[in-house]
Amino acid sequence: MAIGHCQSARRQQAIGKDVKFSIHHSQILSPKTFNFTSGQLHHSKENYYIMLFFLNGFMGSGKSHWGKIWAAQYKLGFVDLDEAIEAAEGRSVVDIFESKGEAYFREVEATKLREMGALKNTVIACGGGAPCFKDNMQWMNENGITVYISATPDEILRRLAKGQEQRPLIKKLNQAELLFFIEKKLKEREPFYAQANIILSSAHITEHTFEEKILVY
Numbered sequence: 001m002a003i004g005h006c007q008s009a010r011r012q013q014a015i016g017k018d019v020k021f022s023i024h025h026s027q028i029l030s031p032k033t034f035n036f037t038s039g040q041l042h043h044s045k046e047n048y049y050i051m052l053f054f055l056n057g058f059m060g061s062g063k064s065h066w067g068k069i070w071a072a073q074y075k076l077g078f079v080d081l082d083e084a085i086e087a088a089e090g091r092s093v094v095d096i097f098e099s100k101g102e103a104y105f106r107e108v109e110a111t112k113l114r115e116m117g118a119l120k121n122t123v124i125a126c127g128g129g130a131p132c133f134k135d136n137m138q139w140m141n142e143n144g145i146t147v148y149i150s151a152t153p154d155e156i157l158r159r160l161a162k163g164q165e166q167r168p169l170i171k172k173l174n175q176a177e178l179l180f181f182i183e184k185k186l187k188e189r190e191p192f193y194a195q196a197n198i199i200l201s202s203a204h205i206t207e208h209t210f211e212e213k214i215l216v217y
Contacts, residue, residue: 052122052144053214056137056193058186059128059167060159061151062202067125070210077122081130085112093127097168110134117143128185129169131192141195145217148196153182155202 053076055063064080071078082093085108089096096105109127113136116124124144131137140146151159157179165171170178193199198217200209 052116052119052124054140054144054146055123055125055149056131056140056146056196057128057149057202058151058156058182058189058193059170060156061128061149062159062205063125063149066149066205066209067123069207070214071123073207074210077119079116079119079122079124081109081113081116081124081126084116085109088112092166094166094168094171106133110136114139129189131195132189137192137195141197145198145214146196147198147200147214148193149200149202149205150193151202153179153186156182156186 053070055067057063067080068078070076085096085105086092089108091099093105096108106129109130110133113126113130116122126136126140131140137146157175160167160170160178160182161175170181173181198214200213
């Protein structure tokens, strides 16, 4: 199966920095509306603070790892987009790629991502290619806070080597081929990842990063 390329970054429209959310400004989450002691979101003037946090980055960058930690820490919901797709399709992402092809997977991915818009106060870990297709990154920027967790090719290589067989795009690559794939795909995807509201280095993320870098955005 041929590996699909990210759609051209030229098709992406620039996102205005002053347009971050589709919800009313009075509902935007800020440190003042978050109880850090109890770790709970609350409401004011009958408006509930509704917020989605989209974590993006290359496979193996730590999106699900940190997403689960932050969600538990602040009593938020957590969704792994690939796992949501697997539950809906009744098969693994690997099986979907092998039986239906990447084009089918990207259609399902875009549909399932937009279903996340009905959630509130939830951290969503997206697949590595999700921002690059179907105007997904634009949609995420319009419907929540987007975070790009960046990592170097060597960091990603070390992490992916542990569970490579579970990732359809790389399961048959040797180490040299895998490093080449990572470097090539990172270059293709960087223009999409870079559209995120917040960019974090995976090497410097801690359990406090959510409060220090994301909630204060």
